[in-house]
Amino acid sequence: MKYQIAIDGPSGAGKSSLAKALARRLGFIYVDTGALYRTIGYYCATNGANTACAEEVVAKLPEITLSLAYENGSQTVILNGTSVGDKIRTPEMSMHASNVSKIPEVRAFLLDTQRNIAEENSVIMDGRDIGTVILPKAQVKIFLVSSFEKRALRRVKEMREKGIEVSYEETLADMIARDRQDSEREVAPAVPAEDAVHLDNSELTLEETVDAAMAIITSRTDLV
Numbered sequence: 200m201k202y203q204i205a206i207d208g209p210s211g212a213g214k215s216s217l218a219k220a221l222a223r224r225l226g227f228i229y230v231d232t233g234a235l236y237r238t239i240g241y242y243c244a245t246n247g248a249n250t251a252c253a254e255e256v257v258a259k260l261p262e263i264t265l266s267l268a269y270e271n272g273s274q275t276v277i278l279n280g281t282s283v284g285d286k287i288r289t290p291e292m293s294m295h296a297s298n299v300s301k302i303p304e305v306r307a308f309l310l311d312t313q314r315n316i317a318e319e320n321s322v323i324m325d326g327r328d329i330g331t332v333i334l335p336k337a338q339v340k341i342f343l344v345s346s347f348e349k350r351a352l353r354r355v356k357e358m359r360e361k362g363i364e365v366s367y368e369e370t371l372a373d374m375i376a377r378d379r380q381d382s383e384r385e386v387a388p389a390v391p392a393e394d395a396v397h398l399d400n401s402e403l404t405l406e407e408t409v410d411a412a413m414a415i416i417t418s419r420t421d422l423v
């Protein structure tokens with residue numbers, strides 16, 4: 200029996216920390232789908248395509264081969280044979296990722312990579328459209344939300360831990376702009392699936408969020 204757990208929600212809500220902790224606890228594979236959009240954004244931006252121009256991005260797709268690999272339990276994206284590492288994690292790459300993610304051809308390009316991994320493994324997948332488009336039959340769907348303030352604070356901490364210096368104000372402004380673009384786009388907007396359970400972790404620690412998610416998971420599956 201394969202399990203599919205979908206975690207969707209806006210950037211900075213803590214999806215990846217939650218999903219990683221749950222994957223460890225359940226022994227499932229964690230799939231960070233945002234990394235795929237980031238890698239396409241990265242490739243386009245570093246190979247002369249304007250990510251705000253759909254035609255330029257679509258023209259680059261035939262040059263791109265992507266796959267996911269796992270090193271010591273961590274996911275990395277292999278782009279044309281080479282691991283992209285943390286180069287896709289800068290604020291600039293976040294906006295490129297959001298830009299390319301609006302393009303239907305890009306979403307179609309990434310569909311099989313995401314579905315195939317869920318066919319072969321029990322997964323916890325995080326993104327924006329996992330419960331609505333990628334894994335509509337997931338046994339558990341969680342839509343994770345958090346206040347803007349908490350999300351921006353977490354993102355600043357996360358970036359600083361990676362040695363990337365960013366200001367709170369700038370991070371908050373970027374987040375508001377990206378949220379709007381991600382939730383108002385025409386294809387696969389970042390909205391909750393009808394059968395998703397909303398979890399607000401503004402006032403919860405990571406441990407409390409994991410416990411709350413585990414309670415949702417055990418109520419919907421035979422997992423304990």
Ligand code: DC
Pocket residue numbers: 210211232233234236237293296297300301325326327328329377381
């Ligand atoms: O989760 P993230 O911040 O790494 O995602 C980067 C961008 O990719 C985000 O702005 C929206 C897009 N994205 C998406 O459209 N669908 C997904 N399943 C995951 C990410």
